[in-house]
Amino acid sequence: MDFVWWAVAGIGHLGVCAVAFNQIHATSYPRHVRKISERILALIALAFAVYLGWQMIALATVRFWSVVNANLANQFYLTFCLPIGAYFIGRWCYRKWKHRSPARVISRSVQKQNIQKQLGRSVYHGTAAQFLGCWPGNQAHWIASERLSFHVPRLPQSLEGLKICHLTDFHLTGQIDRSYFSKIVETANAFEPDLILVTGDLIDESHCMDWIEEIFGNLKATHGIYYVLGNHDRRIQPESMLRQRLEDSGMVGVSGKWQSICVRGSTIALTGNELPWFPHAANLKRLEEAMIQDFNNQDFENAIAAEDPLKILLSHSPDQVHWAAKYKFDLMFAGHTHGGQIQIPFIGPIVAPSRFGIRYASGTFTIGQMLMHVSRGISGDKCIRINCLPEVGLITLTGQSPSGSRPIKSKAE
Numbered sequence: 001m002d003f004v005w006w007a008v009a010g011i012g013h014l015g016v017c018a019v020a021f022n023q024i025h026a027t028s029y030p031r032h033v034r035k036i037s038e039r040i041l042a043l044i045a046l047a048f049a050v051y052l053g054w055q056m057i058a059l060a061t062v063r064f065w066s067v068v069n070a071n072l073a074n075q076f077y078l079t080f081c082l083p084i085g086a087y088f089i090g091r092w093c094y095r096k097w098k099h100r101s102p103a104r105v106i107s108r109s110v111q112k113q114n115i116q117k118q119l120g121r122s123v124y125h126g127t128a129a130q131f132l133g134c135w136p137g138n139q140a141h142w143i144a145s146e147r148l149s150f151h152v153p154r155l156p157q158s159l160e161g162l163k164i165c166h167l168t169d170f171h172l173t174g175q176i177d178r179s180y181f182s183k184i185v186e187t188a189n190a191f192e193p194d195l196i197l198v199t200g201d202l203i204d205e206s207h208c209m210d211w212i213e214e215i216f217g218n219l220k221a222t223h224g225i226y227y228v229l230g231n232h233d234r235r236i237q238p239e240s241m242l243r244q245r246l247e248d249s250g251m252v253g254v255s256g257k258w259q260s261i262c263v264r265g266s267t268i269a270l271t272g273n274e275l276p277w278f279p280h281a282a283n284l285k286r287l288e289e290a291m292i293q294d295f296n297n298q299d300f301e302n303a304i305a306a307e308d309p310l311k312i313l314l315s316h317s318p319d320q321v322h323w324a325a326k327y328k329f330d331l332m333f334a335g336h337t338h339g340g341q342i343q344i345p346f347i348g349p350i351v352a353p354s355r356f357g358i359r360y361a362s363g364t365f366t367i368g369q370m371l372m373h374v375s376r377g378i379s380g381d382k383c384i385r386i387n388c389l390p391e392v393g394l395i396t397l398t399g400q401s402p403s404g405s406r407p408i409k410s411k412a413e
């Protein structure tokens with residue numbers, strides 16, 4: 001029983017570190033501030049292991065409560081960490097019990113590919129990446145083609161079966177070979193999507209700028225490729241040069257502005273949010289206001305013709321979910337959280353850089369009338385993914401209502 005108390009206290013200790021990590025990484029603090037805080041938190045987390053080891057030795061020789069009673073530091077530690085640990089465990093159990101796949105996710109299937117095996121060689125470059133690449137269970141060189149079907153009540157008949165490919169968090173660093181990202185492009189193009197939506201963290205290192213044309217320039221979608229930037233894209237300066245290179249490769253930036261697209265005679269209104277890292281979306285007008293004041297080009301004439309077009313948001317972070325509520329989007333696509341990158345069996349992810357912690361680490365969520373899909377993304381600045389496959393998503397929209405609260409159909413191909 002003594003060990004149970006210490007385990008709960010340990011969960012409290014590590015839980016506080018995880019919450020601090022998530023909150024700091026959800027902000028727009030400079031990179032060096034986040035890196036320093038990351039190291040301090042790692043030391044605090046490590047201190048628990050050291051403290052626990054010391055206590056285990058004490059527990060092996062003396063009864064637990066006599067140790068506690070004899071040591072003021074222990075009393076303080078348990079008084080502080082036990083209730084916090086109990087809170088985290090209670091909250092986790094509540095969320096597990098409450099969580100259900102939204103009834104509007106009609107079907108889901110996943111097809112996995114081991115790209116390293118296909119290429120017959122390692123895709124990792126550099127000592128750190130090669131070390132992580134050998135880590136047992138690391139899936140950073142895999143691709144999961146994730147096919148989802150969403151019920152969108154306001155979908156016009158003409159958009160029935162609209163195919164959206166969602167890609168996010170490429171993190172081009174040079175640690176993973178560009179041939180891996182070419183396979184991502186191949187997989188996305190094989191979906192033959194109507195639209196491709198890219199939600200940020202495209203490139204971390206300026207020496208990968210030359211990859212842009214080969215990777216993003218080869219994406220193909222009938223009605224265009226639209227993007228927003230993420231926090232890691234701030235490493236490329238000036239930012240305008242990165243946006244220009246992306247636009248030159250055929251992508252359309254939608255940060256903080258409305259973009260209307262005419263698809264099969266119906267209008268889709270797209271916009272992007274890069275907050276808190278880039279400010280463009282901060283004062284975005286509602287679509288209705290923008291239609292009156294700003295629609296002065298030919299594209300927008302289509303939008304005016306549509307009284308209330310389908311509204312889609314590209315946001316780097318799922319933290320913008322409450323910002324999205326006031327614009328009444330039908331769909332929101334986000335990345336940034338990478339599914340936590342390491343998912344412990346049954347428990348799930350521990351950290352995700354969001355002010356909501358791991359709540360929106362990955363998956364599909366109903367927020368009022370809006371459906372938000374948070375992708376696990378493709379890569380990361382550290383080449384490690386355990387039980388968290390890189391995701392290339394294809395979302396097919398339907399206006400046909402599922403019968404009642406139809407459970408999610410899942411099949412692995």
Ligand SMILES: [Fe+2]
Binds near residue numbers: 171230338377380
């Ligand atoms: Fe990212």
